Amino acid sequence: MARLLAFLILLTGIAQPLAGALAPAFGIGTPIGAATSGQDMPDQPLPAFFSIWSVIFAAYIAFGAAALIRPPAWLTRFGLPLLAAGLLNILWMLTAQLVVYQPLDFLILFPILAASWTAARIAARINAGGERSLAFRFAEAASGLLSGWISVATAISVPLTIRSLTTIGPTDHAWPMVWTTLLTAGALGVLYTRFISPALWFFAAAGWGLLGIAMHNWLETGMHLIGHVAAGYLVLLLVWRLTRGANLAKPA
Template sequence: MSTLLAAPVRPADRVRSGALLLGTLLQLVAGGLGGSGAFGLSVGVVAQQNTTVVMPVPAAFSIWGLIYAALLLLAVRQVLPGQPGRPVHRATGWWLVASTVLNAGWILVFSAQAVVLAQVVIVALLVVLAVALARLTAHPAEGVADRLLLHGPVALYAGWVSVATVVGAATTGTFLGAPGAGGVATVLGALVLLVTGAIAAGVVTRTAGALPYAASVVWALGAIVVMAPPLPVVVAALVALVAVVAAAVRRVLAAPHSGRVAAAFG
């Protein structure tokens, strides 16, 4: 029987659901402060002060609007009747709460120009999202709503943070005095992008929300190419991008024809 119909609610479920909704609103506020420069410097300004060969074009960060909107829908849905007691929310809820706190913390810390601490925080965020996505993968979606309002948002978020963590590492290196451009930076940037693409392609082949995850990774890699870095970095980003797209296509084609969309999202 579907767990959508068998979900007795405990007090702890309501606490967790409320915490996720509050955390989601908190990160929206933090995002507004960090993006506008109302708290410290804007995230964009700090990033531009520590440019690297793997920096995405600034317009790419508009994806945060989509991510925040999707996460808000997720948070609102999971407090509705019939949702808080579901096993999938019990398995992932507190991990997602942690992700909201870490994301808000990263924005404020980065805006305060504590770049090294910000990198520690975003690595923790990536780990938390990886656990949440793994737990979602263990709980197949129960219908279109789960695919669009649970698996999809978490996978989209995790994909973007996967690349943002790599970009952040390069930014941190520049902040600490490493060259942001030149021969060594170019070689390291290209190698890191190739590894990132290989890992992301592997994730796409086995995770829930494969298409949203792949889409956000491709968006990030494409934004690096558009920024026109040195040729080796462009080539590495394109190779990584193609690997992720190929993995997504294989994932869809491997499923029965009638269930291909479900397989890619659920």
């Protein structure tokens, strides 16, 4: 049973990029992000920053392979929410390409967030118990990176959803939209640190996303002041995390 779960996680790590390539590679549906590409929304990351998905998928595959070779004792309680997050992510990718309805995409992010944060919380407890295996390192990276990036995805989806339900244009009310994104990402970062995990993988992914917003405004939108603010906000968030620390989880 443990090896079956490890195999399913490995398979999910492979299936996620394939699901995301449904439209661009096979011509089925609309490519993810096509509806908003080229619109210079100041609250969105530079497209190149979405490449972090490849790192997340690699962590999934590495953990699945390591757990398949030598299943750890904690595999079931950690693996089930991680598998759920991956399956829900596949669902999100399919609906984003086949349905193309932003409010639905936004709603699906929340169960992904819940599943990935649950896995990260369990990983924090396992880490507090002294686990140092290679499989655990991959597990911690997969859950932490996914948690961080899905938090950014949730934050940048707030203005996208607002625009989809109103007549607000891509660059209308730029500052309120940007602050909505930044404050949402910051709030999720604080909640994660306080209640989920002290691991820094979350901030590696979330920080990458916020840097992407700064770079987008520096290089493409021409809204340089917004880029400076986004970068400054990122620095403040990282300084807070590194100086205030996080409560260590109790051993599982």
